[in-house]
Structures are given as C-alpha cells and as structure tokens.
Amino acid sequence: MDCFGVKLCFCLLLTSAIFASAARNTIPLSGDKVVLAAEGRSLMASIEDYSEPTANRGHDPPSRTRGRSGKNGGGRRATRPKSPITTNLLLTSLSHFSTANQTPAVAQPSGLGPTKPNEKPRVVVLGSGWAGCRLMKGLDPNLYDIVCVSPRNHMVFTPLLASTCVGTLEFRSVAEPIARIQPSISSAPGSYFFLANCTGVDTETNEVQCETITAGTDALDPWKFRISYDKLVIASGAEASTFGIHGVKEHATFLREVHHAQEIRRKLLLNLMLSDVPGVSEEEKRRLLHCVVVGGGPTGVEFSGELSDFIRRDVHQRYTHVKDFIHVTLIEASEILSSFDDRLRRYAIKQLTKSGVRLVRGIVKDVKPQNLILSDGSEVPYGLLVWSTGVGPSPFVNSLGLPKSPGGRIGIDEWLRVPSVQDVFSIGDCSGFLESTGKPVLPALAQVAERQGKYLANLLNNISKAGGGHANSAKNIDFGDPFEYKHLGSMATVGRFKALVDLRQSKEAKGISLAGFVSWFIWRSAYLTRVVSWRNRFYVAINWLTTFVFGRDISRI
Structure with a gap:
C-alpha cells in the first residue's frame, strides 16, 4: 500500500x-x-x-492519581478517567490538522471606533519625532486617551545622530522609547502605540486609515485598520529632499534615522576592510575610501567633522595600510552653514580644511553607482555618499487633500490648526503657516518642532478642561494666545574639541557668537541636558568618556 x-x-x-x-x-x-x-x-x-x-x-478537575497506593496500588500507576x-x-480538531498548511482566512477590517460622551476623548498623533513626542509628553492622560501611529517606536535625538556613524556614541544612546516619554501609552486602557503608517485621513468621519509595518520573511502580512479621533495631530515629519536628481535615492544614504547611521557605519567599515585586501588597485582604494557628503548645513558639517576626526584618531592607528587613501569631500551649492554668523562660517571652513576635509562648491546633476556628476561636468568617484541637503514634504503629506503652505507643507493658522477642517492640527517639519497668517514658514529645526509640541499640548489640555475635548465640541472655546516662535540660537561641531555657538535670534540680528573649545563644551553640555531621559543621559556621558579614553569602537556588527 x-x-x-x-x-x-x-x-x-x-x-x-x-x-x-x-x-x-x-x-x-x-x-x-x-x-x-x-x-x-x-x-x-x-x-x-x-x-x-x-x-x-470553578471546581477542581477530576482527580489525577499519580501515587502508587489506593485502588490501583501494588506498584501500578492509577489510570486516568x-x-x-x-x-x-x-x-x-480534525479540521485543524487537515488545514494546518493552508492559507489562514483574512481578518475582517477592525480598529478603534468613536468615543462615547461619557468616555475620555481620543487624541491621535501621527509621528514620533520631536514634535509628536513633545506633544505626547505634555498631554494630560487624565484628560485624553493618547494613540500614536508611527513606523518607529522611539524618538531619535537627531543632534547627536552623526556621532553614532563613527562609533563616538552607541545607537541606543540617541533612541528614546515612546513608552518612556509618555508612560500612559503602554499602561492606560484606552491609550495605544501602533507600529503602522497612516495611509489616509477622512475628515468627514473623523477617521484615519492605517497599515501595519512588517519586516522580515517570517513577519505577518500587513493589514489595514481604522482609528476614530476626537483630535488629530499630524506630526509625520518630512523626508530628505533630493530635488529630483537621478540616482540619489538608489545610491546615496541619508542621515535622518538610526538605521541610516547604522548603514553608514557598516558601509564605511566594510570599505576600510575591502581596501586592505591584496590585489585591490590604488585607484580602487581611493574610490572605496572617498567619503562624499552633499549638503553644507549643520548635519553635513557635523558629520564631516566627526568623520575627519575618526580618520585622524582611529583609522590612522588601526588601518595603517590604507590611511593615506581615505579622505572626505563636502559639496555645497552655495555657502556652508549659511544661517550662521559670517565669522563663524569662516572659522568652520578653516577648521574643516585643517582636518583634511576638501570643500567643493558645486551642484550635483546626476548620481551613479560609483561616481556623481557635477553641473560643470566633472565626475567625483565615491565609496560612501551621504546626502544631507535639507528636507521636503513626504508623499503622505502630498497625498492629503488639505491646504498647503509655501513649500508644500500642511497649511496651519496661528494656533497650529488646519483651518479648513475641524479638530485637525499639524506641527513639526510637515507643517507651515499659511500666507494669510502673515507669518513666515519656520525652519525645519528640532527646537521649532519641540516648542510647537509643547504649545499644542497645553492648548489641547485647556480645550478639554473647557469641555471641548470631544469631536466637534470646541467651536465656541477661546484658544488663547497664538503660537509665537523665538529662535534660541544655533550650534554645530566642526571637529575634535571645536564647535560653533550662534545665539542671535536671526541672521540680521546682533548677538553673541562663539567658536572654539568653549563653544564645544557649551554644545556638549547643552545637548547632554536636552536628552530626554536620565538613562540616555548616562549612556551618552559614558559613551563620550569611553571614546575619549579608549577610542572609538570600529566593530562591524
């Protein structure tokens, strides 16, 4: 048979x-x-x-005699009934065995329905960046149920992200879990965090459509669900601007997320090890070890400074065979650090040049797998290309049928509301003041997003206390003073023990500007105190001390 x-x-x-x-x-x-x-x-x-x-x-199950006495004594174990x-x-059960290898049935659409009048109103926050996390931290969980939808479950402390690329800091030192920022997310019955992307907003029904984030071959297939909101805050941020240049998304690496820093570090260390393999030509070594940074803003300058210090202090000691082939080029279309004082910009140029960074003024026209082409036709070979030319609206923001401000951001009024719809707010890099407000579009800075989040948290708390927390119930409530932004200054590092501190409120205003070691000490002290939790402050301080004493960790993990 x-x-x-x-x-x-x-x-x-x-x-x-x-x-x-x-x-x-x-x-x-x-x-x-x-x-x-x-x-x-x-x-x-x-x-x-x-x-x-x-x-x-509630009663005990039938007895399971395991001893060798009683009715079934004589050395024989009792028989179970x-x-x-x-x-x-x-x-x-048989059906389960026969269909174990079949495709499971598709689950019906689900989600969070509208809240009832006797329940706490629900605030839905899209995003977990500076703006969204500062908002959630300030919201009163006794007044609202807080629901966060984001493709990441942490906030990235972006000012220190460049330091993780070369091992000055560990990656977890700059990642702050959302549950630590707002504990009710993981403890309150009506508050949740969903690892998902928002795919649409229905302002007529006060719902957002979401799709889960899955990764890996063994992960669940993504599925869709809906969330009803009483107040919606769009804080989804922006994406790196490529200006439509061919090949940027395929061949360049951005520096906005932790996984970007991990990718840069792995590729940098891989190129160092590959260039040391016997048989690799000198020309190929120069290409592999040529690190090109496009964008002369604070991110590009800080990364170039960290990279040059890594080369001088660590590569020269641990990769002596290829130390003469590695170099850094910073490409900027106009002036580096254009928002800083002229004296500080000249100091930055001097320090970067002194540390071995080659400064090139030019416009990138095309990016290929192993080289990029500038507007004058010259080719620049590279082994690592980091793109940091600013940010622009994300595809999600572009897809929303909401009014837009100059630059394509979501248009908001003085109270950070989207004026054409009810109960919808927007903060952070994805939003900008409408022209009708007479206010300029604010720069995409962490301090702007953080202060908008703090302001909106206080505003929503006051609205709920006044009885306007539920959907369509805040029409006759006084919103109080509008949002006002006051620039606190700018800081950037330009290498080992060197930094810039510009405390002017605007480029045209007068104020204090410092450069050198004192500025570097101020920069480190300021950002150490701005790290969200004491846990991560301790990690950052220990990482800095370890790097200073023992050097950077160059393990490729």
Whole structure:
C-alpha cells in the first residue's frame, strides 16, 4: 500500500474512534488529555476546558492519581478517567490538522471606533519625532486617551545622530522609547502605540486609515485598520529632499534615522576592510575610501567633522595600510552653514580644511553607482555618499487633500490648526503657516518642532478642561494666545574639541557668537541636558568618556 493509502486508512480509523468516543456518556473533560489509538499509532491532543459544563466551572478537575497506593496500588500507576468529547469539537480538531498548511482566512477590517460622551476623548498623533513626542509628553492622560501611529517606536535625538556613524556614541544612546516619554501609552486602557503608517485621513468621519509595518520573511502580512479621533495631530515629519536628481535615492544614504547611521557605519567599515585586501588597485582604494557628503548645513558639517576626526584618531592607528587613501569631500551649492554668523562660517571652513576635509562648491546633476556628476561636468568617484541637503514634504503629506503652505507643507493658522477642517492640527517639519497668517514658514529645526509640541499640548489640555475635548465640541472655546516662535540660537561641531555657538535670534540680528573649545563644551553640555531621559543621559556621558579614553569602537556588527 502506498503512502497515500496508509494515510487514508489512518484517517478513517481515527474518525471511527472519534465518533465512538463521542457516543459514550461519561465524566466531562476538563483540562485532561485524550489518547486516540489507531494502527498502533497515537494522537495526543491537549484540550483546555472546551466542554466543561457551567456547574463544574470553578471546581477542581477530576482527580489525577499519580501515587502508587489506593485502588490501583501494588506498584501500578492509577489510570486516568476517560472523558467524552463532543462531535463538533473533535471535527474542529480534525479540521485543524487537515488545514494546518493552508492559507489562514483574512481578518475582517477592525480598529478603534468613536468615543462615547461619557468616555475620555481620543487624541491621535501621527509621528514620533520631536514634535509628536513633545506633544505626547505634555498631554494630560487624565484628560485624553493618547494613540500614536508611527513606523518607529522611539524618538531619535537627531543632534547627536552623526556621532553614532563613527562609533563616538552607541545607537541606543540617541533612541528614546515612546513608552518612556509618555508612560500612559503602554499602561492606560484606552491609550495605544501602533507600529503602522497612516495611509489616509477622512475628515468627514473623523477617521484615519492605517497599515501595519512588517519586516522580515517570517513577519505577518500587513493589514489595514481604522482609528476614530476626537483630535488629530499630524506630526509625520518630512523626508530628505533630493530635488529630483537621478540616482540619489538608489545610491546615496541619508542621515535622518538610526538605521541610516547604522548603514553608514557598516558601509564605511566594510570599505576600510575591502581596501586592505591584496590585489585591490590604488585607484580602487581611493574610490572605496572617498567619503562624499552633499549638503553644507549643520548635519553635513557635523558629520564631516566627526568623520575627519575618526580618520585622524582611529583609522590612522588601526588601518595603517590604507590611511593615506581615505579622505572626505563636502559639496555645497552655495555657502556652508549659511544661517550662521559670517565669522563663524569662516572659522568652520578653516577648521574643516585643517582636518583634511576638501570643500567643493558645486551642484550635483546626476548620481551613479560609483561616481556623481557635477553641473560643470566633472565626475567625483565615491565609496560612501551621504546626502544631507535639507528636507521636503513626504508623499503622505502630498497625498492629503488639505491646504498647503509655501513649500508644500500642511497649511496651519496661528494656533497650529488646519483651518479648513475641524479638530485637525499639524506641527513639526510637515507643517507651515499659511500666507494669510502673515507669518513666515519656520525652519525645519528640532527646537521649532519641540516648542510647537509643547504649545499644542497645553492648548489641547485647556480645550478639554473647557469641555471641548470631544469631536466637534470646541467651536465656541477661546484658544488663547497664538503660537509665537523665538529662535534660541544655533550650534554645530566642526571637529575634535571645536564647535560653533550662534545665539542671535536671526541672521540680521546682533548677538553673541562663539567658536572654539568653549563653544564645544557649551554644545556638549547643552545637548547632554536636552536628552530626554536620565538613562540616555548616562549612556551618552559614558559613551563620550569611553571614546575619549579608549577610542572609538570600529566593530562591524
């Protein structure tokens, strides 16, 4: 008999045994095991309280004598009482065995429905950046249920992100879990964090459509769900601006997320090790070890400074065979650090040049796998290309049917509301003042986003206290003073023990500007105190001390 015939006979015998067992009238099963024998083979199925009558609930299950005394004494173990199994239950079990390898049924659409008048209103926050996390930190969980939808479960402390690329800091030192920023997210019954992307906003029904984030070959397939909101805050941030240049997304690496820094570090260390392999030509070594940074803003300058210090202090000691081939080029279309004082910009140029960074003024026209082409036709070969030319609206923001401010951001009024719809606010890099407000579009800075989040948290708390927390209930409530932004200054590092501090409120205003070691000490002290939790402050301080004493960690993990 072939294998199929054996299996068929086994199934028929097993089915007969099942119906015979179902016909018996004995003690109900409660947490026990049933052994079905057929052709010398047994099937062990563990069943938990499926057919336990109501009268038996809360009582102990039938006794399971494990000793060697009593009725079944004499050295023989007691026999467990047999129990009946309902036909439907066993047929369901068989169905489970026969369909184990089939595709599971698709779940019905689900989500969070509208809140009731006697329940706390729900604030839905899209994003977990500076603006969204500062908002959630300031919201009163006694007034609102807080729901966050984001593709990451942490906030990135972006001012220190460049330091993680070369091992000055560890990656977890700049990542702050959302549950630590707002504990109610993981503890309050009506507050949640969903690892998902928002795919649409329906302002007519006060709903957002979401799709889960999954990764890896063993992950669940993404599914969609809806969330009803009483107040919606769009703080989804922006994405790196490529200006439509061909090849940027395919070949360049951005520096906005932790995984970007991880990718830069792995590629940098990989190129260092590959260039040391016998048989690699000198020309190929120069290409592999040529690090090109496009964008002369604070991110590009700080990364160039960290990279040059890494080369001088660590590469020269641990990769002596290729130390003469590695170099850094910073490409900027106009002036580096254009928002800083002229004296500080000249100091930055001097320090970067002194540390070995080559400064090139030019416009990138095309990016290829191993080189980029400038507007004058010159080619620049590279082994690592980091793109930091600013930010622009994300595809999600572009897809929303909401008014837009200059530059394509979501248009907001003086109270950070989207004026054409009810109960919708927007903060951070994805938003900008409408022209009708007479206010300029604020720069995409962490301090702007953080202060908008703090202001909006206080505003929403006051709205709820005034009885306007639920949807469409805040029409006659005084919102108080509008949002006003006051620039506190700018800081940037330009290498080892060197930094810039510009405390002017604007480029045209007068104020204090410092450069050198004192500025570097101010920069480190300021950002150490701005790290969200004491845990991460401790990590950052320990990482800085470890790097200073033992050097950077160059492990490629």
